[in-house]
Amino acid sequence: MSKNWLLTRRGVLCLGLGTLASIGTLAKSKALNNPARDFTVVGEASLKERAAAKGLIYGAPAKYRTLSSDAEFAARFPQECAILAAENDLKWRNIRPSPKRFNFTKGDWMLEFARTHDLLFRGHTLVWYKALPKWFKEKVNSQNAERILVDHIDKVVGRYAGQIHSWHVVNEALHLRDGRSDGLRNSPWLDVLGPDYIELAFRAAREADPKSLLVYNENDLWFDGQLWSTTANGEAKRVAVLKLLERLKSRGTPIDVLGIQGHLRGTYMTHLNPKKLRAFLADVADLDLKIMVTELDVRDHKLPKDINVRDRLVATAYEDFLSVVLDEPAVMAVFTWGLSDRDTWLSRFSPRKDGLAVRPLPLDDQLNRKLAWNAMARAFDNAPMR
Numbered sequence: 001m002s003k004n005w006l007l008t009r010r011g012v013l014c015l016g017l018g019t020l021a022s023i024g025t026l027a028k029s030k031a032l033n034n035p036a037r038d039f040t041v042v043g044e045a046s047l048k049e050r051a052a053a054k055g056l057i058y059g060a061p062a063k064y065r066t067l068s069s070d071a072e073f074a075a076r077f078p079q080e081c082a083i084l085a086a087e088n089d090l091k092w093r094n095i096r097p098s099p100k101r102f103n104f105t106k107g108d109w110m111l112e113f114a115r116t117h118d119l120l121f122r123g124h125t126l127v128w129y130k131a132l133p134k135w136f137k138e139k140v141n142s143q144n145a146e147r148i149l150v151d152h153i154d155k156v157v158g159r160y161a162g163q164i165h166s167w168h169v170v171n172e173a174l175h176l177r178d179g180r181s182d183g184l185r186n187s188p189w190l191d192v193l194g195p196d197y198i199e200l201a202f203r204a205a206r207e208a209d210p211k212s213l214l215v216y217n218e219n220d221l222w223f224d225g226q227l228w229s230t231t232a233n234g235e236a237k238r239v240a241v242l243k244l245l246e247r248l249k250s251r252g253t254p255i256d257v258l259g260i261q262g263h264l265r266g267t268y269m270t271h272l273n274p275k276k277l278r279a280f281l282a283d284v285a286d287l288d289l290k291i292m293v294t295e296l297d298v299r300d301h302k303l304p305k306d307i308n309v310r311d312r313l314v315a316t317a318y319e320d321f322l323s324v325v326l327d328e329p330a331v332m333a334v335f336t337w338g339l340s341d342r343d344t345w346l347s348r349f350s351p352r353k354d355g356l357a358v359r360p361l362p363l364d365d366q367l368n369r370k371l372a373w374n375a376m377a378r379a380f381d382n383a384p385m386r
Contacts, residue, residue, distance in 0.1 A: 047362065059122070077339060082120060083333070091128070092128075092152070098135060124171075158209065213290070214254055217258075219295075224276055242284070295335065297346065298317045299346060301353075316375070322380075
């Protein structure tokens with residue numbers, strides 16, 4: 001049989017596209033895997049200490065459910081993190097059970113945890129097309145939407161005014177595949193308020209709390225080319241983000257920070273183009289905006305099952321990405337999307353087909369430091385001073 005059999009049309013038909021995709025994934029993993037790569041770090045300083053030494057902030061989100069019930073995790077969190085982000089407990093569906101009623105119980109508890117452990121606190125998120133309460137669709141329309149949104153921001157942001165480091169004001173407003181000329185996502189907010197809902201939200205947030213940093217947060221900005229079928233070309237997404245930011249700034253919108261989500265994929269790090277990403281970050285900085293990496297993790301559901309190989313590939317992704325991003329002086333903070341593998345969204349969203357636990361974060365499920373932690377530590381150590 002010819003060695004090139006797998007590449008023939010007949011071979012494609014026999015194997016099926018799924019098998020070929022698996023072969024492609026293995027090939028990418030093999031190309032990225034370097035057993036000789038050194039992830040050695042010097043000293044035992046925590047991630048927050050290493051970040052602070054360069055003028056950076058390191059933190060992660062957590063849930064009320066986890067922090068209030070897992071004493072071991074709750075003790076470990078402030079050892080590594082300088083800022084706590086509310087992962088779910090300040091989203092609409094969790095904080096506003098009805099149009100006239102708010103429930104701040106969990107948000108207040110999270111803020112108190114941050115205070116007790118000398119942590120900064122970040123809010124997530126005021127306006128998103130997801131995580132809306134069941135009543136939203138029936139009760140919100142073009143006649144009352146502005147009042148309801150402004151009232152929500154006034155009460156939520158106002159309650160924590162002067163006590164919160166930053167707010168994700170608007171999250172993931174762009175989706176180029178929806179085909180609009182402005183790149184905006186066809187979302188419930190766009191339907192009832194039109195494109196100006198973004199500016200409205202930022203102005204309301206500034207009015208409610210003049211001191212907190214106001215963040216626009218967006219996904220799929222790190223890669224070059226077409227990464228997977230549900231996303232737009234990475235370069236096109238970056239262009240759309242810059243146009244949105246330029247438009248907001250030209251109108252005097254009180255926006256302080258661009259949040260760049262960092263949901264990396266271990267098998268796709270060949271799509272990281274350092275030159276293009278650096279240029280994009282510089283363009284954002286030229287708009288007089290700060291930058292945060294807001295949701296950093298590495299999806300490993302298609303990486304090899306060998307934990308040593310998998311951990312090395314995940315660590316490679318962390319260090320390669322951060323070594324580019326942290327070169328930009330406007331980058332002020334890095335948040336992994338979770339601290340430990342024991343409580344990662346990827347266990348549910350992208351589980352492994354072989355049944356093995358995913359390992360996308362700096363600490364394992366026993367709260368031990370992994371190679372991913374080393375990679376982040378090295379990136380902070382090597383970053384220029386802010």
